[in-house]
Amino acid sequence: MNKFRETLSIVFVSVITITAQNTDSLFNNFWSAYSFSEQERIVSEEKPLILKCGTNHIYYLKNNFDKLNINQQNKIASILQRPSTQKSLVSPSGYFRIHYDTTGIHQVGYSLTELAIAIDSVYSFEIDFLGYPPPPPDGIQGGDDKYDIYIQDIGSIYGWTDFASTSNSTSFMVIDNNFDIHYTKGIDGAKVTLAHEFHHAIQVGSYKYRSEDSYYYELLSTSMEEFVFDTINDYYDYISGYYNNPQAPFYATFGGGYDLAIWNIFLQNKYGYDIIKRGLENVVNHSALNAIALSISEYGGSFKEDLAEFGIWNYFTGSRAKEGKYFKEARFYPKVKPLMNMNFRPTSETVTVNSNPSSNNYLLFVDFSRGLPDSLVAIITNCDYQSKARTEFSYTLYSFNASGSSQINDLFYSSILSNNRQIFLESVIFNNELAAEGRTERLEIDYAYPQPFNYNKHSYVFIPAAADQSGKSSLNIYTIGMDLVFSGEKNIFATDKIVVRWDGKTANGERLPTGVYVYVTKSGDTVKKGKLVIYNE
Incomplete structure (x- = not known):
């Protein structure tokens, strides 16, 4: 969690400074991330300040270059231009040109073949499947009219999209060369960055970009990472910003919008992908929040009711996740923090x-x-x-x-x-x-659930106990041969059933082999016994 707080601080500061037009703070914020090196981390023994996306920083610094002092201008000037590289290659689809170095500080630390395949997959999903228009061609910039991706050592920044104007704009992308100090490392870090930044290219290419709505573009691009590369889950590193502060206004959460990728995941589950695209179409003529509300109404819904339902979804996460309901990956999300x-x-x-x-x-x-x-x-x-x-x-x-x-x-x-x-x-x-679905009486049961308990699908197994004023129950788990594999005291879990919960692991945190196990709980003078099945695939 310490890492997340450091990640969060740089994102949140950037939102404040852009609003306050504090160019010094914004520059220092960007530069500390850009210039951070793995060697610096080793020497200082400090975790890096991760900047998820530098797009809004680059946009702001370019448009306020004259407000920087001479030293700042000298440092940033070359970064605000297209990089010069040793080599380039064209992706299999022929749409992208990837610029890279084979030696020096910008040398690529992951497979270029995998990268080229990945960016074509991004195009296939976001353009061909979702139906967004491709970014406009840039003429001969970068050598031809293909979309340019530059691989550079950019410190602890994942990447950015550099664009010429706020609508109908050409653009190019810069991504890190190795992702060695990021939450998601190597080629997987590169993949989610491609999905993220390419959607920024779509946003500025055919729609409208407003710096004051930067949170919206970031939640949109971050959700694209999950939609395109479902198994990578870099967004897990940011969602605590929302779960720790759900009482923050939607447009100014503590994670700069990266933590709100879950909003688009919620919308997609309820309405499908098209409503997200419709929101971007509406943002051309409306502020982001009004555009979201308008798109929901156009699909027969209500922002008011959906925001309330979103609140319910965000309660059932972590150990409270419900199989087959709400977020598909809810068990990996943190629990929401009450106000x-x-x-x-x-x-x-x-x-x-x-x-x-x-x-x-x-x-x-x-x-x-x-x-x-x-x-x-x-x-x-x-x-x-x-x-x-x-x-x-x-x-x-x-x-x-x-x-x-x-x-x-x-x-x-x-x-x-x-x-x-x-x-x-x-x-x-x-x-x-x-409350509308549950009951107030607590039931004693004689079975453990879910059955079978699967480590890959479930976080906890719930085991019968009896009511006791102490709120505690002992729990022993045995093999079918009655060898003790776990013993401990558990809180009786607050639910409509009187149970204790167990994560299926020994006291040392080790998973158990697939098999049948015997449970014994004792609450006061009441003992409950039974069997449960564990799958360790």
Whole structure:
């Protein structure tokens, strides 16, 4: 996580400085990443500050070159031009020319053959399959009218797209020569960068680029990495920016837009790929957030309702992921961090939040009145996308049917008070189930699930336990020959079933061989026994 915080800091600073027109800070931000070397990391024993994409930095520095001092201008001038390289090759499709060096600091550290095949795959997916128009040809720049990709040592930056104007523009791409100090290294780092930067080329080639909407172009390009190269998952390194701060406004999250690739993944799951393309078409004449809302309405949806549903999807991640529902890769995502965490004291609890527009606010209440703790998460969605003003609301949770309240389940009621009540929606998770779908009683069961437990598909297996005031249960796992392979104390998990959860590993973190195992739990004086099947493929 330390690495992520350093990654996050450089992205977030860049968003602030561009808005503030602070050229010194922006230059220093870019230069510290560009000039960072692996040798510097070894000597300093510090992790690099990773800059995911330098596109907006390059655009800003080119357009504000006269505001830089002489020393800064001398450093950056050559970077703002097309690089000169020793050799070039044409991709198998004939559309791309890849410029590279075979010796010196810019020498390529991965397979050029794989790279050429990868960029053709990017073109096939983004142009042929998704239907985006190709970037316009640049005449004879780079030697001919093929799209130019330059491979350079650019420190801890993944890459950038350099373009001439903000619409209908030619462009070229620069990517790192080895990806040795990045989250995703080598050829895989190069592949996702190609998918990312080529979509920037599409954005400026046929649509509209606005620096103030840079978060939108970054979430769009980052989502393309996942769509084109599903198995690489470089975007995992950035999504904690959103999950740690979901209460931030959509247009100013803590990850500069890279953390919001999950939004496009959500849209694609719900509507298909075309809605994402339609959003880019709408951004020509509308701000990014208005363009997103407009495209959703054109597909029969509502931004207000979708943002609230997005909040639900983002709750069911990590160990809370549900097989076959919500995000396909949810078990690899971090858990969302609540804005507030409090114990519920009957008969009511009230909190007041000065909420950001276009945000999800997670309020966690824990109630011990029934012995085992009940958890209730109220997701209050501020659906305002037409304003940048904060709006205050008061949320009250009741254990009785108070006047003006709405029923959550047979245990709780709630109310939201605000001067602008219509912009808010409420979703409630009770004991890790949607309140609208779940039950309030906890059931004792006599089976473990999922069965079989597969390390490649599941994060945890849930094992029967009995209710106990301590909230704890011992867990022992044996082979079929009754050899002990795991022993420990577990929290009784907050769900509609009384269970403990286990990751299928020994106390040393080792996976077990495929086979049948015996579980034994003891909660107070109650013992439960059974069998479970583990697959270690």
